[in-house]
Amino acid sequence: xxxxxxxxxxxxxxxxxxxxxxxxxxxxxxxxxxxxxxxxxxxxxxxxxxxxxxxxxxxxxxxxxxxxxxxxxxxxxxxxxxxxxxxxxxxxxxxxxxxxxxxxxxxxxxxxxxxxxxxxxxxxxxxxxxxxxxxxxxxxxxxxxxxxxxxxxxxxxxxxxxxxxxxxxxxxxxxxxxxxxxxxxxxxxxxxxxxxxxxxxxxxxxxxxxxxxxxxxxxxxxxxxxxxxxxxxxxxxxxxxxxxxxxxxxxxxxxxxxxxxxxxxxxxxxxxxxxxxxxxxxxxxxxxxxxxxxxxxxxxxxxxxxxxxxxxxxxxxxxxxxxxxxxxxxxxxxxxxxxxxxxxxxxxxxxxxxxxxxxxxxxxxxxxxxxxxxxxxxxxxxxxxxxxxxxxxxxxxxxxxxxxxxxxxxxxxxxxxxxxxxxxxxxxxxxxxxxxxxxxxxxxxxxxxxxxxxxxxxxxxxxxxxxxxxxxxxxx
Amino acid sequence: xxxxxxxxxxxxxxxxxxxxxxxxxxxxxxxxxxxxxxxxxxxxxxxxxxxxxxxxxxxxxxxxxxxxxxxxxxxxxxxxxxxxxxxxxxxxxxxxxxxxxxxxxxxxxxxxxxxxxxxxxxxxxxxxxxxxxxxxxxxxxxxxxxxxxxxxxxxxxxxxxxxxxxxxxxxxxxxxxxxxxxxxxxxxxxxxxxxxxxxxxxxxxxxxxxxxxxxxxxxxxxxxxxxxxxxxxxxxxxxxxxxxxxxxxxxxxxxxxxxxxxxxxxxxxxxxxxxxxxxxxxxxxxxxxxxxxxxxxxxxxxxxxxxxxxxxxxxxxxxxxxxxxxxxxxxxxxxxxxxxxxxxxxxxxxxxxxxxxxxxxxxxxxxxxxxxxxxxxxxxxxxxxxxxxxxxxxxxxxxxxxxxxxxxxxxxxxxxxxxxxxxxxxxxxxxxxxx
Numbered sequence: 037x038x039x040x041x042x043x044x045x046x047x048x049x050x051x052x053x054x055x056x057x058x059x060x061x062x063x064x065x066x067x068x069x070x071x072x073x074x075x076x077x078x079x080x081x082x083x084x085x086x087x088x089x090x091x092x093x094x095x096x097x098x099x100x101x102x103x104x105x106x107x108x109x110x111x112x113x114x115x116x117x118x119x120x121x122x123x124x125x126x127x128x129x130x131x132x133x134x135x136x137x138x139x140x141x142x143x144x145x146x147x148x149x150x151x152x153x154x155x156x157x158x159x160x161x162x163x164x165x166x167x168x169x170x171x172x173x174x175x176x177x178x179x180x181x182x183x184x185x186x187x188x189x190x191x192x193x194x195x196x197x198x199x200x201x202x203x204x205x206x207x208x209x210x211x212x213x214x215x216x217x218x219x220x221x222x223x224x225x226x227x228x229x230x231x232x233x234x235x236x237x238x239x240x241x242x243x244x245x246x247x248x249x250x251x252x253x254x255x256x257x258x259x260x261x262x263x264x265x266x267x268x269x270x271x272x273x274x275x276x277x278x279x280x281x282x283x284x285x286x287x288x289x290x291x292x293x294x295x296x297x298x299x300x301x302x303x304x305x306x307x308x309x310x311x312x313x314x315x316x317x318x319x320x321x322x323x324x325x326x327x328x329x330x331x332x333x334x335x336x337x338x339x340x341x342x343x344x345x346x347x348x349x350x351x352x353x354x355x356x357x358x359x360x361x362x363x364x365x366x367x368x369x370x371x372x373x374x375x376x377x378x379x380x381x382x383x384x385x386x387x388x389x390x391x392x393x394x395x396x397x398x399x400x401x402x403x404x405x406x407x408x409x410x411x412x413x414x415x416x417x418x419x420x421x422x423x424x425x426x427x428x429x430x431x432x433x434x435x436x437x438x439x440x441x442x443x444x445x446x447x448x449x450x451x452x453x454x455x456x457x458x459x460x461x462x463x464x465x466x467x468x469x470x471x472x473x474x475x476x477x478x479x480x481x482x483x484x485x486x487x488x489x490x491x492x493x494x495x496x497x498x499x500x501x502x503x504x505x506x507x508x509x510x511x512x
Numbered sequence: 513x514x515x516x517x518x519x520x521x522x523x524x525x526x527x528x529x530x531x532x533x534x535x536x537x538x539x540x541x542x543x544x545x546x547x548x549x550x551x552x553x554x555x556x557x558x559x560x561x562x563x564x565x566x567x568x569x570x571x572x573x574x575x576x577x578x579x580x581x582x583x584x585x586x587x588x589x590x591x592x593x594x595x596x597x598x599x600x601x602x603x604x605x606x607x608x609x610x611x612x613x614x615x616x617x618x619x620x621x622x623x624x625x626x627x628x629x630x631x632x633x634x635x636x637x638x639x640x641x642x643x644x645x646x647x648x649x650x651x652x653x654x655x656x657x658x659x660x661x662x663x664x665x666x667x668x669x670x671x672x673x674x675x676x677x678x679x680x681x682x683x684x685x686x687x688x689x690x691x692x693x694x695x696x697x698x699x700x701x702x703x704x705x706x707x708x709x710x711x712x713x714x715x716x717x718x719x720x721x722x723x724x725x726x727x728x729x730x731x732x733x734x735x736x737x738x739x740x741x742x743x744x745x746x747x748x749x750x751x752x753x754x755x756x757x758x759x760x761x762x763x764x765x766x767x768x769x770x771x772x773x774x775x776x777x778x779x780x781x782x783x784x785x786x787x788x789x790x791x792x793x794x795x796x797x798x799x800x801x802x803x804x805x806x807x808x809x810x811x812x813x814x815x816x817x818x819x820x821x822x823x824x825x826x827x828x829x830x831x832x833x834x835x836x837x838x839x840x841x842x843x844x845x846x847x848x849x850x851x852x853x854x855x856x857x858x859x860x861x862x863x864x865x866x867x868x869x870x871x872x873x874x875x876x877x878x879x880x881x882x883x884x885x886x887x888x889x890x891x892x893x894x895x896x897x898x899x900x901x902x903x904x905x906x907x908x909x910x911x912x913x914x915x916x917x918x919x920x921x922x923x924x925x926x927x928x929x930x931x932x933x934x935x936x937x938x939x940x941x942x943x944x945x946x947x
Contacts, residue, residue, distance in 0.1 A: 249632075261642065261654070265941040268649035268756050270642075271657045288752035299941055303618065303642035315658055317641055318628055 044136050051080070051133070054140050060112075063088050070095055074103055078143040080130065083114035083122065090122055097125050097172070097200040105168065106150050106175055108143040120184040124196035127176070149175040154358040161403070161446040162216040167354070169198045170222070173347065174355035181214070181345040183228055190327065191231050191240035193342045205327070208238035211340050216444075222351035225343035232323070232337035239327035244334070246307075246319035252331060253311035256319070260302040264293060272306055369420075371427040371440060372448075378441035382451060382499035390495045397493045398460035400450040401506050402467070405485035407446050418479070419445060425478065429470050433463065449503070457492045464488040515861075522862040534856060534863055537848040538870055541841050545833075546723075547878055553726040554885045571687025575679075582610040582682065583661030583745070587651030589616070591669035592623030599635035601672050607679040610665070611637040613655045618645030647934045648738075649754035656745075656753045664748055667783075668739040672701065674782040681742045681781035692747040692773020693765060695733065696740030696781035697721055703892055706789040707899070711906045713787070714879070714896050721779065722882045728777035732830035735762040736775065740783035747773055756942045758933045759804020766813050769827050779887050795914055802918030803928040805838055812947065842915050871904035 044053055049065075051058040059073050062082035070092060073079055079096070083089035089111065099105045110128045117123075127146065128139050153171050173179070178197065186194035190207040199210050217223045231240045245254045259272040262284070269275075269288035276284040276293060284293040284300075293300045307316050321334045373381070385397055407422075423445065430440060430450070439451045452460045468486040475484040489510040494502060532539050586598065595614055602612060614636050616623050630636045640654050656664060663682060667673070674680075677696060684694045699721070703713030727733040736743075738761040751767040754760045765775055788794040809831055816827045856863055879900060883893065921927040929943035941947075 263642070263646045263650050265646075265938045266756075266945050266947060267752065268647060268653055268754060268938065269752065270646060270650045270654040275657075297937070301644065301646075301937070303644045303646055304640075306640070315638070317639070 044133050053136050056140050061092055078108040080110050080112050083111045086117050090119055093125055094121050094200055108146045110139045120186050120194050120196045146175050152356050154356050162213050162444050165213055166217045170355040172197055179347050183342045222354055223345035224348050225345055228344045229342045231340050231342055233340055234325035235336050235338050236330045237328040239325055241326040242323040244323045247322045248309035249316050249320045250314040251312040255310045256307045258305055258307045261304045261306050262300055263303050264300045369423055369427050371431045373439055373441050375441050379499055381439055386495055395454055396456045398452045398455045398457050398490050399493055400464050400490045401510050402448050403487045404446045405487055429474055457490055460490045519862055550726040553729045557729050567687045572683045575683050575686040579609050580662040582663045583659030584610050584665045585613050585655035586667050586669050587615040587648055588669045590619045590621045590623055592626035594669040598669055599630055604675050605678045606676045613638040615651040615655045616641040617651035618642050645935050647938050649756050649760050653753040663742055664745050665742045671739045671783050671785045677781045681778050684776045684778055690774045691776045692744050692768045693736055694742045694776045694778050695736035696783045697779045698737045698739045699784050700787050701784035702786045708791050708794055709787050709789050710899050714903055721886050724777040725779055731826040732833055733775045733777050734765055734830050736765045739785050756938050758800040758931050759808050763808050770822050798914045799918045802915045803922040806922035807928050868904050872901050875900050875903045
């Protein structure tokens, strides 16, 4: 037992104060397992070892469970360092346990806000991630997502509230998700900076250098061109140099160069490539991706705006009222219909089933779990190609009366008419295997994690409810 | 009518000896040099063609067997708009083993962007660019510095070339080891654009096409046009490339001649160029060209006239002929005019039209006779015939007056050093060092 003050005692990492139980996490706790802290009201994280504190805080805030990621976390023994997670993702800094009363007030405020949250699940990866961030922002009264310079981030910037859900190499996904949220009208962008990303792996860790336009080598020697006015000789300065002294002598007329601008000038520069022996004046600017080592012409880099995002009215209310995705990006893929139409058709199907009770129709949700890793590598075109090929494969294996709709670029719904649940599950199992093979074959052996859930249509429930239930079951 | 009667009466009454007395300048100098000598030489050249045929064929075979790598240098300022056409036309050449080197001499238009784009697309092999203008000689020298070909061909960006021009200009190097440089035949492309251009086109067919065949045969060919000339690289390197102009085409030719090389004119290597379309522009061009005769022939290369270790009789004759016919006779013509004014005052009214008639008849005769020896003899022939009467005025008065003015300016004031054709920084140095 460690008595701090009259009312505050640390007993086995725990502090009871004003009906709240704080748990103190220090280096004696394993980073790998913090699940046992879930039952406590708030956490006090000893930040005297910043690396340890960073990992623990990241684990808490990046957790999928709101019980964890919304938990009040206070830093003890924290010294300001350049760590966006530690700097931004805590709820207060304590210099001693004497400050527990103030922290308790903060924790209570967060609890009250947490009870106001809408718990409805948004059935897509992007939706889930954004909802999580909106929940966090709401409970902390944060209204703006500000990018912070972070050398560890693949794009050089990080949005702590959102980026904490991704590894540093996955940072480009953060920009994709912010763009998605922008399209959904949840946030409003305000230009902050522009970054250029590798067109292969979306990394922003690029090394720019001048290279030979013939062989792309950066191994070159640059020289001034010297023009000797009296005899009109012009050549690299080495033509004029000698081994004896530092004077410059014209190789054509042997005169010594006296005064720049009077008898000679330097009209240009020439580069000599030590690799291919070519001479050139206009070097190519290439950027070497330090992540995938691709050498990219700068004109092919992918420009991305790093914006400051403010919550819109819709964004502000989304945490407490939920939101429906209106994404239309994947609506026009051949062989699919958009979500509103899918809902209407689902409604008609329910009406039809009421007339024909012997018939069974299944509703399925298919989710490509880690597909954003692939999207980041292959870009928008790759994403589009994958989805088109995916739909083609599904279409070949389902009836023409079955319908497909994309909820997002990672989640799709299928309505399998006149198909019992067992048959639908078998079909989905086959489709999963086909899809995995397709991705593996067409996208450099990428292994996609394909998850699915099937439910029977229940004529007693509305179409929208059945969609929500399926996604809730799936994403819970 | 009364004047014509009197004129013909005068003509019929003039005895041959008196005709020679009155038109001595024409009979003793111009007719002899520019018709008899040219005609005899070109006729001999044509007649001996059969003997050269085997040698030329062997040279051509040798050339194709070796397929030498050639560097084509195109220096210029603000020539971007012409480069694409030139590069594309060069892709049509029968001989393709060359590198195209374009040198931008401090352009202030889109030349740099255009050429970089052409380079990226493989139409230009080497593009060199200077931020500040250094003059045409320095631009050509920069191209030479980075050229890797065995032969160097100098071209102008605004010219176009026959499909076999590059091949034909290189073959002479292979049937005569002594040939150090070969000049191509420059013809006028825009001869219908204006009267001024038409008159120049007729002049080019006479002095450049046929005149240079004659000069080449006589061994006194002394100006390889910058529009189309081929050089042995070692010859160019030996003379240090081009020196400051204006008149650098003639200068480089003389420098190579002085090394002991022969200079050959190749009439089948045809290049077409645009000439000035206004008389003002033509005057500026000719003042520049004519001043260079004084600056280079009379001053810079005056050593050709004196016995020294590099003395060669062909160079001596070439210079004497050039100085005599271009400079001495130019001023002597004024003596002729004074002679006529003082001694034939009352007959001047007949002598002037008679003179005009004589030159015109001579010009028609020459044009028709020389057509036998010209490449593309039918091009523009009928069109030129219409304008032939004006040539007496063009040659006899216009060009003579321009030439006189240029010579006086250069002889007494060294005005070529003030020509804006060269950057002032170079001209200042050249003038100070008497280059």
